[in-house]
Amino acid sequence: MSISMKLMGAMIMSVGIGSAGGFASAAWAAGEKADVPASVAEGKDFGCGAKGQKACPMQGWMKTVMQSATTSGDGAKIASALDYVASKPPPGMPKWVAISKDGAEKAKKGDIDGAKASCKACHDLYKAEYKAKLRDAAF
DSSP states (O other): OOHHHHHHHHHHHHTTOTTHHHHHHHHHHTTOOOOOOHHHHTOOOOSSSSTTSOOOHHHHHIIIIIHHHHHHTOHHHHHHHHHHHHTOOOTTOTTHHHHHHHHHHHHHTTOHHHHHHHHHHHHHHHHHHHHHHHTTSOO
């Protein structure tokens, strides 16, 4: 089993699968491998987001609202979208709000590239974990 599959399994277990969840969470946080059952390591079938499936809630919002705002280059639209994102922090993602608010402030000041950089920073930090754990969560 690949390291990425073990890490994904550890993240899924950290959401709460029996008493092993605590161990898997600790192993993942420490950057270590965690031995997890293959069925868990393969990941949850979210029923959204994959090719041929409907968009997941946040994915759909990002594609319609955020992408439209950033493509337009309209600072007010980008700021509004980032303020909305800041109001929806997922559990266990402590920098989410600060990154979003920083981007919103940059957009309000006309720094569109700076605002987009905050999007990239958030994606780099949280996208994989969000997709593995919360892909089907309401947004």
